[in-house]
Amino acid sequence: MAKLKKRYICQECGYESPRWMGKCPECDQWNTMVEEVTNPKKAYGNFGGTIINRPLTLKEVTIEKEERFSTGMEELNRVLGGGVVPGSLILIGGDPGIGKSTILLQISSQLSTSKLKVLYVSGEESLKQIKLRAQRxxxxxxxxxxxxxxNMPIIERSIEEMQPDVIMIDSIQTMYQPDITSAPGSVSQVREITGQLMHVAKEKGIATFIVGHVTKQGSIAGPRVLEHMVDTVLYFEGERHHTYRILRAVKNRFGSTNEIGIFEMKEKGLEEVKNPSEMLLSGRPIGSPGSIVIPCLEGTRPVLIELQALVSTTNFGMPRRMATGIDYNRVVLLLAIMEKRLGMQLQNQDAYVNIIGGLKIDEPALDLGVIIAIASSFRNIEVDPTLVAIGEVGLTGEVRSVQFIEKRLMEAKKMGFKKCLIPKSNMKGLAIKDIEIVGVENLSEALQWIF
Known part of the structure; x- marks a missing residue:
């Protein structure tokens, strides 16, 4: 019998040490080193079975068209890159109550109705609880x-007997391997269970969905190697007390990581939002200073977002800056540009910037819209409600070009907007009717045209 080994493993990052330490030297977290007793590691290679692998030249390797099957949800198919690839390992993470188990059961229902055999394994709910949710x-x-x-050996035996096409694991932190003495959810257990699921998925060509819990910092609990082992990592974003949910891919070996899917949580589960621009602009105030609409691009999809800014005189020596849905440092940079290039005295003003709907946008094409919204609130002058603005702003105050301008403008036109402020360098070759397009070279020109 192989000798058992004792070691201390950080439950945050997976760092291993032969002795206990109060502070992990890898992630600098305190009191995260836990003693675990493990057996020698198993090998999970040779996914093809008993055939011994040999090196091949690149010309010898033949590929066929990637087979995918639809999940029955267009928004999810978009995020996955067109559908589910057989044999892929997909990790879904998100805050508690965000809807991870709900979407997993909905995917299972859609796939099972298309003549695919689905095995839904739950370590958090009883069979009766799953039945009640399925009825809802x-x-x-x-x-x-x-x-x-x-118990992972029992799950593997069920997979061997059933030979399903798709497996759902809810959640990876509740599964355990009896050979490992550490508790379920520990680094050793999560690594071992994921390795076994990866072996089953690749060897048998079974698409596997895994639910992962997240930590207080928002990252998936367990070792970082978990995200490296799987093929796709999806994150559910949004407030659980609000109805809208955003599904975003942060890793995808079979597609783009720029796409997002938008869902709405209703009584009978998650429903796809076909027109996110209409959803994000619903309830927009008309005639209020500090509000502007910006056409953004999420992957290949144009989305109109409402950005709001509030500027008020500070009561303290140091003005407060706050940003929600947009990079805080970018907002501070744009405020500095406004003070230097436009002469606006903002050093004694609190500034708050917010993107409505819970979206997080990080493209620099928001710069012009952010500055217009802040200037509108500072001067207490409303922006034309039929206007959209887009453009990147440089440190000298110039307005620089953005990509896919026609796609953005067509979305604005479809939603009924009549005017668009864009960089002058993007004016070449534009031929879009029924919308007034104005090109500007710098911030002074842009604000002079608006106000």
Whole structure:
């Protein structure tokens, strides 16, 4: 029998040490080193079975068209890159109550109705609890099998007997391998279980969805290697007390990581939002200073967002800056540009910038809209409600060009906007009717045209 080894493992980053330490030298977290007793590691290579691998030249490797099957949800297909690839390992993370288990059961229902055999394994709910949630979601299929189990050998035996097309694991932190003495959810358990699921998925060509819990910092709990082992990492964003949810890919070996899917949580589960621009602009105030609409691009999809700014005189020696949905440092930089290039005295003003709807946008094309919103609130003058603005702003106050300008303008036109302020360098070759397009070279020219 192999000798058991004792070691101390950081539960935040997975750092291993032969002795206990109060502070992890890798992630600098305190009191995260936990003693674990483990067996020698197993090997999970040779996904093809018993055939011994040999090196091949690049010309010898043949590929076929990537087979995908639809999840039945267009928003999810978009985020995954067109559908689910057989044999892929997909990790879904998000805050508690955000809707991870709900979307997993909805995906299972959609796939089972398309003649695919689905095994839903839950370590957090009993069979009756899953049945009650399935009734609420109107889920009832003969091809959907549910299993309430956390013991990995039993789960593997069920997979071997059933030979499903898709496996759902809810969640990875509740599963355990009896050979490892550490508690479920520990670094060793999560690494071992993920390795076994990866072996099953690749060897048998079974698409596997895994739910992962997140830490207080917003990252998926467990070792960082978990995100490296899987093929796709999806994050659910949004406030659980609000109805809208955003599904974003942060890693995808089979598609782009720029796409997002937008859902709305309703009584019967998550529903796709077909027109996110209309959703994000609903309830927009008319005639209020500090509000402007900006056409952004999320992957290949143009989205109109409402950005609001509030500027008020500070009561303290140091003015307060706050940004929600946009990079804080970018807002501070733009405020400095406004003071230097436009002569606005903002050093004694509190400034708050917010993107409505819970979206997080990091493209520099928001710069011009942010400055216009702040100037509108500072001067207490409203912006034309039929106007959209877009452009990157340099440190000298120039307005620089942005990509895919026609796609952005067409979305603004579709939503009924009549005027658009864009960089002058983007004016070449534009031929869009029924919308007034104005090109500007710098901030002074832009604000003079608006106000």
């Amino acid at each position: 979601l109107d889920t009832n299929s003969d091809s959907l099998y549910i299993l309430a189990e956390t």
